[in-house]
Amino acid sequence: MAVGGDQARAQRHRLLPALHGLSDRIGWISPGALNYVCERLRVPPADAYGVASFYALFSTTPRAPQILHVCDDIACRLAGAEELCAQLEQKLGPPHEPLPQQQSACWTRSPCLGMCDRAPAALFIAADPGGSPRGEPLGEVDRPRLEQALLSEDRPPAQPARATVAGTQRTLLRRIGKIDPESIGDYRKAGGFTALRRAIEIGPAGIIHEVDVAKLTGRGGAAFPTARKWEAVAREPARPHYLICNADESEPGTFKDRVIMEEDPFAVIEAMTIAAIAGGCERGYLYVRGEYPLASSRLQKAIDEARAAGMLGDGICGSPLRFDIEMRRGAGAYICGEETALFNSIEGLRGEPRNKPPFPVRKGLFGKPTIVNNVETLANVIEIVAKGGEAFASVGTPGSTGTKLFCLCGHIARPGLYEVPLGTMLAELLALAGGVRGGKRLQAVLLGGAAGSFLTPAEIGVPLSFEGARAIGATLGSGVVMVLDETADLGGILVRIAAFFRDESCGQCVPCRVGTVRQEELLHRLRRGRPLGSATQERDLLAQIGQVMRDASICGLGQTASSAIESALSKFEVFNRA
Amino acid sequence: MVDPRRTATAAWADTWLGLDVGSDIALSNGMAHEILERGLEHREFIEHATIGFAEYRASLDSYTPQVATRMTGVPANVIGEVARAYAQADKALICWTLGITEHHNAVDNVFALINLALLTGKVGRYGCGLNPLRGQNNVQGGGDMGAIPHHLPGFQDITDDALRAKFERAWGASIPAKRGLRLNEMFEAIERGELRALYVIGENPLVSEADRNRASHLLASVEHLVVQDIFLTQTAELADVVLPAAAGWCETEGTVTSSERRVQRVRKLLDPPGEARDDLEIVCDIARRLGTDLGRPSAQQVWDELRTLSPMHAGMSYARLEACSGLQWPCYDEQHPGELFLHARLWEDPVRGPKAPFHAVEQEDPVDTLSDEYPIRLTTGRRLDSFNSGVQSGLYSSPLRRGESFDIAPEDAERYGVAEGERVRVSSRRGSVTVPVHVDPGLRPGLAFMTFHFDDVATNVLTIEANDPKSGTAEFKASAVRLEKLESPMQVS
Amino acid sequence: MPDVTIEIDGKAVSVPEGATILAACRAAGIDTPTLCYLENLTPVNVCRVCVVELEGSRTLVPSCSRQAESGMKVKTDSARVRTSRTMVLEFLASSVDVSLADDLQRQMRRYGAQPGRYGPPAPPPKADQRDASVAGHHDPPSGDAAHTVAQPVKRDNELYVRDYTKCILCYKCVEACGSDAQNTFAIAVAGRGFDARISTEHAVPLPDSACVYCGNCIGVCPTGALMFVTEHDRRAQGTWDPSRQNKGETICPYCGVGCNLEVSTQDGEIVKVMSPLESGVTNGHLCIKGRFGWQFVGKRR
Incomplete structure (x- = not known):
């Protein structure tokens, strides 16, 4: 029977992996290759082109097979990324163009690569006709090192550096740096899979009860009660149920999920399995940022090993339960961290968010009930199931239980990943990391990422709990704590944040598509001291742009695209100094 | 999707059955065999509403999966799957176009489909039924209005004295009590010298009839040929008198009837050019010259008279047609909303009117048999952007149009050593044309496709005037042809 | 089908279950602008010009796709609604040639939209530049002029x-x-x-x-x-x-x-x-x- 109709259309979810397959081999999505994929998957070529051209890591025009992505986002900017890019442009020519020294290579600027603890950072990707592309994260780079990465032929791949992890309480991070992340045996010896066994014993209701007692809330930014989400999915009669681990960590300044995935990948698998049991999910997707090649490869190995060891697949852990995980790689789109955009991305559509309602617990991936949790949220579940919800809730504050990971970066003495109980004072956390680097004076702290807000030195007494942050109009967001010392160019940072949202807007709704452009233009005018009308008029207009994006955008990206900028302008004399 | 060619529609279908040209009955009967074998027939419906099931059932014995596959070229498991899916669906309908009806056994092809619907109770219910998709905007209306040899308007039998008397009273004229001639029968009558004058309205038979050489000869031999058309067509060029007509859809008032039996209003939005006139005016003037004064009725007056004579149109006033955006017949009075579907009576208890008959039919291969001399099966049809003989559609610039071509499978292009665009001679037992080759991967080896949209390639020189005895339609869908390379092929871009 | 009753601008409006807030607004005779909505297409709710204020909702909601639920309280002419509608119209008119978009123009007059306040339109980019743009990258703007979608007309067929x-x-x-x-x-x-x-x-x-x-x-x-x-x-x-x-x-x-x-x-x-x-x-x-x-x-x- 000819493959057509519904059966053929069901192949659409293979589109993104297929596009990766092309890009991995030849470095771009050529018309011929795209047509071939379309023919095989029965996807209309225009649709597939719409998807391919949506992602920053794909090129739909000829591009050199080796490409160096140089981060020029906020954390790296504080570490001199702008100057670095200017040097590269002088030595290597304009971005995207083949290098004069080597036609098979090019460089480009990149949004945050999630290596803010080792800023400035870069990511080298070399396509391979054999299908084994090289992806090499490079930290603390300078021009000579980048030139070497691009131009020298046979050099040993750089050993991935390990992140600095610290804190006052190590629960989520307890195995980091202490086990071989590629060894399931090591993981078991360190207590791995005991929580899963207990989860199978106590069953879905038991798991949800413990998570409820623990008062665990989502660590992705929205702080939604995890148990309520799981219970809602567990109750839905429609089948199948899906579980998605959202590992598309892209908030500028954030690297916490990457560290867990790279250093403790089996924990992600175990936690996903427990969540799947709770929600009655037959199938799981692990959606990892395209810029995280090391995390992807370690997670894939972990999935394979866990399956071989009977921890995934039919009859997990000797029980009659069935659950398996498929990994999906993102391709350079911040918006795909938004849960409904992520569904579309997995389904082979453009990563455009969906209108809510309906909510994912009712209609999520492929229109079915779906649990979406980020890596850090899931990682907490292991502890909760192993030690009980009550023990978990005893840490932190009554409203914000447990510990939280914070990504310290920028002008801080010891950048890295810090775990502290929720409710810890920001000042304490800064002190733990050695304070402002070089003994300089603190100018500001960006809390929560580009979608978060700037705090003044007077506000660093804030307790880092959900309610504590809310009380001062801030958010913990993704746990970014980016320190700006007195020398930092705050105006430049704001302009970069505005550019980030303009670049990452999916373009679907008018408030965000045009609002992010108008916001960026306006900031440039303020920065250059060339307002249209008075500066006050410009401030009013900026506030209105912020309001319409917040009020009328489809998703959280547009709704928060002005929050950090507005917080800075309301608290600091940003552009008046220029 | 059943089509010898893998068309764009086939590419999107859940299942495509690429059968051999002219094996439709074998496919239908094979499906019916499978349905009965699995006990999926609708026993209550058959019992309640049909007659002739036992003979039908007996006629299917030989259409085993192996036989059906051998006859159609469609794998047995696919025939089985589609048969089961059709039988088990709550609602399913069968739609067809000329692939069923342009065969020498056209009516039998239709019977085979009707049998399937009766077998599974897929008639007389919303979402079910049998739908011939019409190729012209008023081919349905033409038949409804009596432009058909055996019916007066509203499908009223011309041999029924009472019905005829009703029309004679209204028209003040006598109507011959015998059925008229079909187009193919007219041609035969011309050939016998019995038909000497022909009045052609809005048709281009020189181009659209099968076996064009013969059609051309016969049209030229008519003593008096009148053509009434909006164009000076190739047929009009042969005529003794040409009556220029207004374009029915935008230069005259009136109605047309679509495939779904919907009577719809067309309106005069422009004045016709030059001496062109409304068909209605022309007909009335001719009547006057012939001695009958029909007056100068408006389209609406003609329609209102029709409503008094054709019960199924009685409720369709112009006002209602406009307010309801058309009405579907039957519509018996001005309160009647029209019928979304037909034959609901078959589900009534007891059945109102006659029960639906099964007609046992047997597979018959196309008349123009393949041979070593003529090894290629040519099937003809239409392309999306063009329309029949092309006189209308040829006057706009379509980016999709690339002229006539002899479409063949890539394997055949290789076998005959011909390239895309290369002019070749295509010959049938009736004549030859030269035409450029187009390689179409949607065709299988041994199958070729052409249209008759283009004046420069007289495709119907190739086709066979093998007519269905019941409908008079020629077997446009199956000719046997051969392909020959030209001595010095001219490349056409 | 049972009706649901919602309150729009203080007045009770009943619509059949499953109907949208937009349908309710139209039933109540409230002129609600729409751009991406059309009766014969699936709502995509992307233009956001039809947004209304729904009590209890943090953000405004698109009336074209949000189903009316019993007891909803909706405002169609609050300051928030007016600001969002005005800005959406301005955003479009400042970046797109809307000279032939009659309904959009009418709504701009109604809401007093001033697309000029984002600066004069930027000069059009080079031909094909928009088709060649790379996701996630753009040249930093000067801010002196408002970026637009201007580009040459694509004329590649005769229809x-x-x-x-x-x-x-x-x-x-x-x-x-x-x-x-x-x-x-x-x-x-x-x-x-x-x-x-x-x-x-x-x-x-x-x-x-x-x-x-x-x-x-x-x-x-x-x-x-x-x-x-x-x-x-x-x-x-x-x-x-x-x-x-x-x-x-x-x-x-x-x-x-x-x-x-x-x-x-x-x-x-x-x-x-x-x-x-x-x-x-x-x-x-x-x-x-x-x-x-x-x-x-x-x-x-």
Whole structure:
């Protein structure tokens, strides 16, 4: 029977992996290759082109097979990324163009690569006709090192550096740096899979009860009660149920999920399995940022090993339960961290968010009930199931239980990943990391990422709990704590944040598509001291742009695209100094 | 999707059955065999509403999966799957176009489909039924209005004295009590010298009839040929008198009837050019010259008279047609909303009117048999952007149009050593044309496709005037042809 | 079907279950602007000009796709609603040529939209620059002028032009080309953010794409970005004059589907053929012959 109709259309979810397959081999999505994929998957070529051209890591025009992505986002900017890019442009020519020294290579600027603890950072990707592309994260780079990465032929791949992890309480991070992340045996010896066994014993209701007692809330930014989400999915009669681990960590300044995935990948698998049991999910997707090649490869190995060891697949852990995980790689789109955009991305559509309602617990991936949790949220579940919800809730504050990971970066003495109980004072956390680097004076702290807000030195007494942050109009967001010392160019940072949202807007709704452009233009005018009308008029207009994006955008990206900028302008004399 | 060619529609279908040209009955009967074998027939419906099931059932014995596959070229498991899916669906309908009806056994092809619907109770219910998709905007209306040899308007039998008397009273004229001639029968009558004058309205038979050489000869031999058309067509060029007509859809008032039996209003939005006139005016003037004064009725007056004579149109006033955006017949009075579907009576208890008959039919291969001399099966049809003989559609610039071509499978292009665009001679037992080759991967080896949209390639020189005895339609869908390379092929871009 | 009652601007309005807030607003006679919404297409709720304030909702909600639920309290003319609608209209008018978008212009007058306050329009970029834009990258703006979507008219066939300088990205053409009507999928939204655009695969010309020239995209385009060549040329020559035009309904002269046509004539000639949305036969959709195949009428003269 000819493959057509519904059966053929069901192949659409293979589109993104297929596009990766092309890009991995030849470095771009050529018309011929795209047509071939379309023919095989029965996807209309225009649709597939719409998807391919949506992602920053794909090129739909000829591009050199080796490409160096140089981060020029906020954390790296504080570490001199702008100057670095200017040097590269002088030595290597304009971005995207083949290098004069080597036609098979090019460089480009990149949004945050999630290596803010080792800023400035870069990511080298070399396509391979054999299908084994090289992806090499490079930290603390300078021009000579980048030139070497691009131009020298046979050099040993750089050993991935390990992140600095610290804190006052190590629960989520307890195995980091202490086990071989590629060894399931090591993981078991360190207590791995005991929580899963207990989860199978106590069953879905038991798991949800413990998570409820623990008062665990989502660590992705929205702080939604995890148990309520799981219970809602567990109750839905429609089948199948899906579980998605959202590992598309892209908030500028954030690297916490990457560290867990790279250093403790089996924990992600175990936690996903427990969540799947709770929600009655037959199938799981692990959606990892395209810029995280090391995390992807370690997670894939972990999935394979866990399956071989009977921890995934039919009859997990000797029980009659069935659950398996498929990994999906993102391709350079911040918006795909938004849960409904992520569904579309997995389904082979453009990563455009969906209108809510309906909510994912009712209609999520492929229109079915779906649990979406980020890596850090899931990682907490292991502890909760192993030690009980009550023990978990005893840490932190009554409203914000447990510990939280914070990504310290920028002008801080010891950048890295810090775990502290929720409710810890920001000042304490800064002190733990050695304070402002070089003994300089603190100018500001960006809390929560580009979608978060700037705090003044007077506000660093804030307790880092959900309610504590809310009380001062801030958010913990993704746990970014980016320190700006007195020398930092705050105006430049704001302009970069505005550019980030303009670049990452999916373009679907008018408030965000045009609002992010108008916001960026306006900031440039303020920065250059060339307002249209008075500066006050410009401030009013900026506030209105912020309001319409917040009020009328489809998703959280547009709704928060002005929050950090507005917080800075309301608290600091940003552009008046220029 | 059943089509010898893998068309764009086939590419999107859940299942495509690429059968051999002219094996439709074998496919239908094979499906019916499978349905009965699995006990999926609708026993209550058959019992309640049909007659002739036992003979039908007996006629299917030989259409085993192996036989059906051998006859159609469609794998047995696919025939089985589609048969089961059709039988088990709550609602399913069968739609067809000329692939069923342009065969020498056209009516039998239709019977085979009707049998399937009766077998599974897929008639007389919303979402079910049998739908011939019409190729012209008023081919349905033409038949409804009596432009058909055996019916007066509203499908009223011309041999029924009472019905005829009703029309004679209204028209003040006598109507011959015998059925008229079909187009193919007219041609035969011309050939016998019995038909000497022909009045052609809005048709281009020189181009659209099968076996064009013969059609051309016969049209030229008519003593008096009148053509009434909006164009000076190739047929009009042969005529003794040409009556220029207004374009029915935008230069005259009136109605047309679509495939779904919907009577719809067309309106005069422009004045016709030059001496062109409304068909209605022309007909009335001719009547006057012939001695009958029909007056100068408006389209609406003609329609209102029709409503008094054709019960199924009685409720369709112009006002209602406009307010309801058309009405579907039957519509018996001005309160009647029209019928979304037909034959609901078959589900009534007891059945109102006659029960639906099964007609046992047997597979018959196309008349123009393949041979070593003529090894290629040519099937003809239409392309999306063009329309029949092309006189209308040829006057706009379509980016999709690339002229006539002899479409063949890539394997055949290789076998005959011909390239895309290369002019070749295509010959049938009736004549030859030269035409450029187009390689179409949607065709299988041994199958070729052409249209008759283009004046420069007289495709119907190739086709066979093998007519269905019941409908008079020629077997446009199956000719046997051969392909020959030209001595010095001219490349056409 | 049972009714649900919601409160709009203090008044109770009842609509059938499953109806949207927009349907309720219209039932109550409230003029609610829409751009991406059309009765015969699936709501995409992207333009956000129909937003209303819903009590208990943190953000405004799109009335075109949000179902009315019993007890909802909706405001359609609060300061928040007015600000958002005004800004959405301004955002579009400051970045797109909306000169032929009559309804959008009317709403701009109603809300006092001032698209000029984002600066003068930036000079148009080089030809093909928008088609070549790379997701996630853009050149930093000066801020002195407002970036626009201006680009050369795409004229690659003899039937219709694509003037994407007039495109507000309402997605209607993509829906009409795709599963809402034609199932041809010749065009899709490509690129991202402000650089998002309607495109064929690799921006190939229409004759190299899957386009079947049904023109259903023209039928749903609210801004004149998609236009018959005949209308485009007449406008360019200054011979397009709606005041001398008559519109009448009739039936397509081609196949047996019976599509309703809305024919515009000017000076005794057909100048445009559309299909009324409310026509039950095909809901405003046609094929190449119905939409473009009428030229034989004039060519007989």
